[in-house]
Amino acid sequence: MASYILPSKGAFQKHSSGEAGSPFSQPVQPRRDNFGYDENGWPLFAMPEPEAKAKPLPSTPSSDDDGEGREDFDLNNVQLTAEDYERHHDADKQMRELLAGAVGDGEGAAGTTREEGDDVVKGFAKDIRLMPHQVRGVHWMRERESGRKRGGILADDMGLGKTVQTLARIVEGQPTAAEKRLYKGGTLIICPLAVMEQWATECRTKTENGLLKVTTHHGPKRAKSAKELRNYDVVITTFQVLVSEHKAKTTGKSSPGSDSDSDVPLPIKRSRALAKERAPALFDLKWLRVVIDEAQNIKNRKTQAAEAAYSLTAKFRWCLTGTPIQNNVDELYSLFKFLRAKPLDDWSVFRSRVSVEVTEGRTGIAMKRLHVILKAIMLRRTKNATIDGKPILNLPERNVDVVECEFDSDERAFYTALEAKTSVAVSKFITPGTVLASYQRILTLLLGLRQACDHPSLVVTRMRADEDVLEEETNNIDSDAEADGLADLLAGMGLNGQKKSDAEQKQTVQQSQSYKGLTGLPPSSAKIRMILKLLAEIDERSAKKEKTIVFSQFTRFLDIIERFLVNAGVKYTRYDGTMSAAKREEVLHTIRTSKTIRVILISFKAGSTGLNLTCCNNVILTDLWWNPALEDQAFDRAHRLGQQLDVNIYKLTISATIEDRILTLQTQKRELAEAALSGTGVKNMKLTMSDIMYLFKMG
Known part of the structure; x- marks a missing residue:
């Protein structure tokens, strides 16, 4: 539109035939009043206020990076157009503009010419070869650790080998003599507990024997001082330990239970002597390189994990994540x-120059500013990308089948009664002015309906074992953000420790007393019957060779499934957040190597990211996730590099229940995280009150 109405240059300017040197022969200078004109002839009263020109950012090293300097990006020279100042609140356009032209630009700058032998990394084991996209990724990472460049974001899709590319950089980029004098620590890798041992295994098996000294820094026997960690080239730790040692550094006390091997914090009483013994070793070292795997774990700037990560001292810093943005652009600030990455590493600057612009609808301005940094420091390739006209990966097919399970008469009666009672309860929370304060309770009511689709007893007996399903944000919902975290919350919605009233509990138990189960077993359910049926079909068609992952958000449901597997003679293993790191590795080894154990039960929180389970080519999803991007993460445990068979995914659902409506919303919001990165469009990423009312059939 601007190109049609832009006036000829000088069309609005005053002209004079005065002589040279006359005041009227000089160009009219822009003025900020109703009578000024800009250099293109626009009347200034029709233009928005221009950006204030900030002073050039200093190029001298800042005090918190030990004289190594920091990479500065100039946001003041962004070329803005009239269209950028237009106000709109289209989230589709916001995310499309955010990454269009930004993702992967740095790859080309690193050089794309392929030469013979460039897939070989000096120091890697002889049989390890990089794929073409990994070769280019390693070149890009090398370039991002040169000059004043200090790392970046490797945001490749899950399964494209972020780990092996990072490991190649670690091997190639070992410290120089000068660096060793300043940085006594090697490379620190921070990751979820579920993949800690996997990182250690990759470091040991993909490199030449003895090349890297590797240790895992976790549990009660971990190193007590920085001096011990100096002896290793690679130190691998978890977010829990990072938070614990940061607390010890800042307060002198470590977080309760953070030294445990479990993902679930335990109320452990710690003696003063033990607390003193646990010195903040991670923070007493200057690291050459810090790598945060699954970096979406620090997306919330207010979390302890994010604050701890900021406090580490290092020369190079890397974020590995397949989902750098899940809900909104503010998540980029933490990275x-x-x-x-100056100047947007300062919240006041980020807020004023990005967040406020987005809030006020001027997303064009915000996106162009973000592009300045993103196209320099972030690299992302998707599974369907191509190099030289050829697909990056030739993965087997991924077939997703939505499988309808039929309630029996007792299950249907139970669900119908629960739904009616829930609708009455929800109606009490939609009084104007009280909705935000009731979000947590509303989520709990939604949870009950979803649990009833799995098994009635999940509603009757609410076990603390399922409390880990709720994300940390449950305790931090605030009205200012209009529950920004709701998409995440419903993605992992579970128990929040809020007990039902005695009246509610009594009524639910009375409704369930007529429900009859199998002799010697807990009551069956539609989904349990379907799980057993699918497992039998898989065994029959594959001659008992194919293996299956069974996912559930509710550990209590996994407990029930186990009893039916035992009764049916199905051998299985289980992986959940209560297990120690050693036990987890034992379970993974079993499912990968055993010929008789062909089923693994996995709780979503513990095993939805990071795990490599290409030994399984069947996935049964027992309950639906609100955010379909999280489902994709679970599917990618099997559908990833190394998979040789077609992957069959079965999403179990109950018709005429809340799950029908969740499937509909999934379809409407399918692009939640995936499209935000691919630039193909994204719908509203929040769970709106309209969505909630729809889920309760009240919209």
Whole structure:
């Protein structure tokens, strides 16, 4: 539109035939009043206020990076157009503009010419070869650790080998003599507990024997001082330990239970002597390189994990994540803060120059500013991308089948009664002015309906074992953000420790007393019957060779499934957040190597990211996730590099229940995280009150 109405240059300017040197022969200078004109002839009263020109950012090293300097990006020279100042609140356009032209630009700058032998990394085991996209990724990472560049975001799709590319950089980029004098620590890798041992195994098996000294820094026997960690080239730790040692550094006390091997914090009483013994070793070292795997774990700048990550001292910093943005652009701030990407690593600057612009609808301005940094420091390739006209990966097919399970008469009666009672309860929370304060309770009511689709007893007996399903944000919902975290919350919605009233509990138990189960077993359910049927069909068609992952958000449901598997003579193993790191590795080894154990039960929180389970080519999803991007993460445990068979995914659902409506909303919001990165469009990423009312059939 601007190109049609832009006036000829000088059309609005005053002209004079005065002589040279006359005041009227000089160009009219822009003025900020109703009578000024800009250099293109626009009347200034029709234009928005221009950006204030900030002073050039200093190029001298800042005090918190030990004289190594930080990468500065100039946001003041962004070329803005009239269209950028237009106000709109289209989230589709916001995310499309955010990454269009930004993702992967740095790859080309690193050089794309392929030469013979460039897939070989000096120091890697002889049989390890990089794929073409990994070769280019390693070149890009090398370039991002040169000059004043200090790392970046490797945001490749899950399964494209972020680990092996990072390991190649670690091997190639070992410290120089000068660096060793300043940085006594090698490379620190921070990751979820579920993949800690996997990282250690990759470091040991993909490199030449003895090349890297590797240790895992976790549990009660971990190193007590920084001096011990100096002896290793690679130190691998978890977010829990990072938070614990950061607390010890700042307060002198470590977090309760953070030294445990479990993902679930335990109320452990710690003696003063033990607390003193646990010195903040991670923070007493200057690291050459810090790598945060699954970096979406620090997306919330207010969390302890994010604050701890900011406090580490390092020369190079890397974020590995397949989902750098899940809900909104503010999540990028935390990554910028960790990476020291000036000036957007300062919240006041990020807020004023990005967040406020988005809030007020001027997303064009915000996106162009973000592009300045993103196209320099982030690299992302998707599974369907191509190199030289050829697909990056030739993965087997991934077939997703939505399988309808039929309630029996007792299950249907139970669900119908629960739904009616829930609708009455929800109606009490939609009084104007009280909705935000009731979000947590509303989520709990939604949870009950979803649990009833799995098994009635999940509603009757609410076990603490399922409390880990709720994300940390449950305790931090605030009205200012209009529950920004709701998409995440419903993605992992579970128990929040809020007990039902005695009246509610009594009524639910009375409704369930007529429900009859199998002799010697807990009551069956539609989904349990379907799980057993599918497992039998898989065994029959594959001659008992194919293996299956069974996912559930509710550990209590996994407990029930186990009893039916035992009764049916199905051998299985189980992986959940209560297990120690050693036990987890034992379970993974079993499912990968055993010929008789062909089923693994996995709780979503513990095993939805990071795990490599290409030994399984069947996935049964027992309950639906609100955010379909999280489902994709679970599917990618099997559908990833190394899979040789077609992957069959079965999403179990109950018709005429809340799950029908969740499937509909999934379809409407399918692009939640995936499209935000691919630039193909994204719908509203929040769970709106309209969505909630729809889920309760009240919309």
